[in-house]
Amino acid sequence: MNDSILLEHIARLPHARAAFKQLVRELGAKGATRKQLEESLERLEQSGELAQPRPGHYVLTRLNREYAVGRVAAHRDGYGFIVVEPPVEGISGDLFLPPGEVDKAMHGDKVLARIPRIGPQGRAEAEIVRVLKRAHHDVVGEFRVRRNGCFVIPHDDRIRQWIFIPEGMELPERKSADRVGARPVAATDPGDLNGMIVVAQILEYPSEDEAAVGRVIEVLGHADDFGVDVEIMIRKHHIPHRFPDEVIAAARDVPQRVNEEEMQGRRDFRGLDIVTIDGETARDFDDAVWVDRLVNGNWALQVHIADVSHYVLAGSAIDREAAARGTSVYFPDRAVPMLPVELSTEICSLKPQVDRLVLSALLEIDNTGAVVRQEFMRGVIHSVERMTYTNVHLVLEGDGEQRERYAPLVKRFEMMRDLAEILNRKRVRRGSIDFDLPEPLVEFDEFGEMAGVRRAPRNVAHRLIEEFMLAANEAVAAHLEEMEWPSIYRIHEPPDARRVADFEQIAAHFGYSLGVGAIPVSRHHVTDRKRDGRKINRDILLVDERRLEVTSRQYQKLVAKIEGKPEERILSYLMLRSLKQARYSEENSGHFALAAPTYTHFTSPIRRYPDLMVHRILSASLDGKSAPFSGRQLRAVAADCSFTERRAAEAERELVEWKKLKFMAGRVGEDFAALIIQTAKFGFFVELENLFVEGLVPIDSLPGERFGYHENTRKIVGERSKRVFSIGDQVRVVLDRVDAVEKKLQFSLFEPAPRKKKARRGRS
Structure with a gap:
C-alpha cells in the first residue's frame, strides 16, 4: 500500500478522518x-502523520487542529513548549506543556501532541500522545559520584533528567576512548572521573x-580544558561531527580533477x-560572479554556483550524512563541514x-x-582570481596598490558595484528591509580564549555579493514556481499582530510609529497558568490580527527615519525581535523582509542542504525530466533543514556567549557604558556598548529607594523620586557577578561617589 495514496485518500474525506473498516472497504477495491x-x-x-483519537479511527494530523507534531522545548524550571512546524491554524505561538506533562519526553524530542482546546489569543496547552523520534541517543554532562550511585548531569539544563550509570558502565571501552574527540583516560576507578565532562549513551x-x-x-576532560567547550557544544546540540567510514571512503573515491567527459553538454565559461x-x-x-554591460544598455549578470549535485547523488552515503548535518557549523577555532x-x-x-563544474544563473537586468x-544551465568555469571582500573594497575605494595589482579586473569590479546599486534601489522601491545592525x-x-570584540566589517564588496546572490535566489525560485513543481522555498511570514502592537507601544515613547494606525484591541478576563503550574486570573488585551495589516515597506520607512539617530540601535533591535524567523517550506508564502513574492536558497550547496535539494530540482528541469521529489518528501526535508539551521545557530551563539562569560569573569568590579534593551518586573537588561555583552540589573539593586515596574509603559519608576529607567536609556553599570552555572551576568547601577565640597576659608 502506497503511503502517499492513503494520505491523499484520507485528506479527501470529511474532516480528514476515517475508520479502519471504512478504509478496508474503500481501498480494497483498489x-x-x-x-x-x-x-x-x-x-x-509512527511518523505522526496520522493519529488515533480512539482505536480503529484515524485522523490526518496536518489537517486537524486537535493534533500537532512538533519538537519539545523544555525549560529548566519544569515546564515547556512544543514548537510546531508548520504552524497550526488558529494557534498563536508554541503549545504550552505544563509541569508533569513535559516529563513525558526529553528536550528536543519530536512528539505527537493533542490540543484539548484553544484559548484566547490563540494560546493552547498540549498533551503529549507519543514520542515519535528521540532527539538524544547520548548526552554530554558532568560525571558525579553519589552515595546512591554514579550519574551524569546533562550540560543542557533543559534536559531535567539525570542519567544513572550502573556499576561496570562508568568507564568507556578502549575502542570508544580511542575515537577522535575523546581524551585518553588513565582512570581505573569511577572516582577518577568525578567532576569531568563525559558523554553517556542512553x-x-x-x-x-x-x-x-x-x-x-x-x-x-574538565570543562576549562582547552577545546573542551567546543566539544561540549558539538555534543550538546547533537551536531554530527565524525564522518562514517563509508562516507570517508566514498569521498576519497571522488576524482579531484574535472575531466573532458564531465564537461560534455555544459556551457564553457572558461574564457571569461x-x-x-x-x-x-x-x-x-x-x-563565482561576472558582470558586463550589453550593447542594448542592459546588464549581464552571471552567478555560477558549485555543482555539488553532480558529485553528491541523492540517496548516497555522502548525501545521507549531508542531510543529517543539514548545514556547516562554524566555531571560532574550527568548522564542522556538511x-x-x-x-x-x-x-x-x-x-x-x-576547472570547476557549476550550475549557472544568467540574468539580463535593465x-x-x-x-x-533569465537562463539556467550546467557550466564549467576557470576562476581567474580568489578575491577577498577587503581587496575588492580597496580597489573600489581607489587604493593605488590594489588597483595596480588587479588592473585587468578593475573595470569589472566597478561594473559590479554599479549593478549592485541598481539591484539595491529596486529592492528598496518594493519595500525590502535592510537592518544595518x-x-x-x-x-x-x-x-x-576571547581577547576582545569589534564590529564586523560590512563594506561595498559584501553588499554587491549579497545583491547578486539575492537576485539569483529569486530567479531560481520564480523559475521553479512557474513550472509548478514541488520545491523548497525560503519563506519569511509577516509578523504576529501581538508583536507589532508591543513594538508600537515602545516606539511611541520615542515618538515613532510603523504607521499601522489604531491597533484593534479588546480587553478580556482570562484564567491563565503560571510557569510553575499555578492558575491566576488576569485581564489581557487581544489584538485582532484580521484587522491589523503591516507591510515590509512600513518597517523599511522607519529604518530609514531612525538612521543615524541615538535611538537607532534600540529600535532596530526591537524591530528585528518583532519579526518571525525565516524558515524552509515546501509551500511558497513569500519573504516578508525581502518583500519578495518568491524566494529560495540556491547559492550555497557546499554548506546548506536545502540549496543542494534545489540544485537537484533545477537540474531535473534542465533535463526535461519530471519533478524529482513529491510535496510530502519536501515537507519533511524543509522541516529538517529548518531544525538543523536553528541547531547550528544555537550552538554557534551559545559557544560565543560562553566565551564572553569567561572573558567577563576577569572584569568583575569594572564599570561599563550600557544600553537598556529590555525591562521587566524584576529589573532591566542591558547591553554593554562595544562589547555586545548582555546582563541583568535587578530591580532591588537600584539605589536610594524602592522601584516599581509599570507594565503599561514598560518603565521602572522610583516610588519617591519618580526616577525612570526605560528601554533605550543609556546607563553606566558595574559588573557584580558572573554566574558560571546559570551562564548569566549580573550588574548594578554605577553611581559615582559625590565629590566632597572644599571647605571655605574664612576671611582674614
Whole structure:
C-alpha cells in the first residue's frame, strides 16, 4: 500500500478522518490488502502523520487542529513548549506543556501532541500522545559520584533528567576512548572521573516513574580544558561531527580533477574573467560572479554556483550524512563541514586557476533592476582570481596598490558595484528591509580564549555579493514556481499582530510609529497558568490580527527615519525581535523582509542542504525530466533543514556567549557604558556598548529607594523620586557577578561617589 495514496485518500474525506473498516472497504477495491493497509497505517502513525483519537479511527494530523507534531522545548524550571512546524491554524505561538506533562519526553524530542482546546489569543496547552523520534541517543554532562550511585548531569539544563550509570558502565571501552574527540583516560576507578565532562549513551529512556539509564562512552576532560567547550557544544546540540567510514571512503573515491567527459553538454565559461569574492579565512567557495554591460544598455549578470549535485547523488552515503548535518557549523577555532573536505574545500570549491563544474544563473537586468531575461544551465568555469571582500573594497575605494595589482579586473569590479546599486534601489522601491545592525566579531587569542570584540566589517564588496546572490535566489525560485513543481522555498511570514502592537507601544515613547494606525484591541478576563503550574486570573488585551495589516515597506520607512539617530540601535533591535524567523517550506508564502513574492536558497550547496535539494530540482528541469521529489518528501526535508539551521545557530551563539562569560569573569568590579534593551518586573537588561555583552540589573539593586515596574509603559519608576529607567536609556553599570552555572551576568547601577565640597576659608 502506497503511503502517499492513503494520505491523499484520507485528506479527501470529511474532516480528514476515517475508520479502519471504512478504509478496508474503500481501498480494497483498489487492490490494497488488509495487511498492507495495517502496515501503512502503522508507519504513518509512527511518523505522526496520522493519529488515533480512539482505536480503529484515524485522523490526518496536518489537517486537524486537535493534533500537532512538533519538537519539545523544555525549560529548566519544569515546564515547556512544543514548537510546531508548520504552524497550526488558529494557534498563536508554541503549545504550552505544563509541569508533569513535559516529563513525558526529553528536550528536543519530536512528539505527537493533542490540543484539548484553544484559548484566547490563540494560546493552547498540549498533551503529549507519543514520542515519535528521540532527539538524544547520548548526552554530554558532568560525571558525579553519589552515595546512591554514579550519574551524569546533562550540560543542557533543559534536559531535567539525570542519567544513572550502573556499576561496570562508568568507564568507556578502549575502542570508544580511542575515537577522535575523546581524551585518553588513565582512570581505573569511577572516582577518577568525578567532576569531568563525559558523554553517556542512553540505554533506557526516562518515564514518569523511572530515571534514564546510560553508559559512559567518551571522556572529554574538565570543562576549562582547552577545546573542551567546543566539544561540549558539538555534543550538546547533537551536531554530527565524525564522518562514517563509508562516507570517508566514498569521498576519497571522488576524482579531484574535472575531466573532458564531465564537461560534455555544459556551457564553457572558461574564457571569461570570472572571480570569487569571499572572506579572508574562507576555504569553501560556493559562488563565482561576472558582470558586463550589453550593447542594448542592459546588464549581464552571471552567478555560477558549485555543482555539488553532480558529485553528491541523492540517496548516497555522502548525501545521507549531508542531510543529517543539514548545514556547516562554524566555531571560532574550527568548522564542522556538511560535506567531507575532499568535496567542500577541494573538487566542489571554486578555487582559482582550476576547472570547476557549476550550475549557472544568467540574468539580463535593465537599468531599473528588473530581470528581463533569465537562463539556467550546467557550466564549467576557470576562476581567474580568489578575491577577498577587503581587496575588492580597496580597489573600489581607489587604493593605488590594489588597483595596480588587479588592473585587468578593475573595470569589472566597478561594473559590479554599479549593478549592485541598481539591484539595491529596486529592492528598496518594493519595500525590502535592510537592518544595518552592527554584527559582533569576537577575537580570540592563541589559547582559544576571547581577547576582545569589534564590529564586523560590512563594506561595498559584501553588499554587491549579497545583491547578486539575492537576485539569483529569486530567479531560481520564480523559475521553479512557474513550472509548478514541488520545491523548497525560503519563506519569511509577516509578523504576529501581538508583536507589532508591543513594538508600537515602545516606539511611541520615542515618538515613532510603523504607521499601522489604531491597533484593534479588546480587553478580556482570562484564567491563565503560571510557569510553575499555578492558575491566576488576569485581564489581557487581544489584538485582532484580521484587522491589523503591516507591510515590509512600513518597517523599511522607519529604518530609514531612525538612521543615524541615538535611538537607532534600540529600535532596530526591537524591530528585528518583532519579526518571525525565516524558515524552509515546501509551500511558497513569500519573504516578508525581502518583500519578495518568491524566494529560495540556491547559492550555497557546499554548506546548506536545502540549496543542494534545489540544485537537484533545477537540474531535473534542465533535463526535461519530471519533478524529482513529491510535496510530502519536501515537507519533511524543509522541516529538517529548518531544525538543523536553528541547531547550528544555537550552538554557534551559545559557544560565543560562553566565551564572553569567561572573558567577563576577569572584569568583575569594572564599570561599563550600557544600553537598556529590555525591562521587566524584576529589573532591566542591558547591553554593554562595544562589547555586545548582555546582563541583568535587578530591580532591588537600584539605589536610594524602592522601584516599581509599570507594565503599561514598560518603565521602572522610583516610588519617591519618580526616577525612570526605560528601554533605550543609556546607563553606566558595574559588573557584580558572573554566574558560571546559570551562564548569566549580573550588574548594578554605577553611581559615582559625590565629590566632597572644599571647605571655605574664612576671611582674614
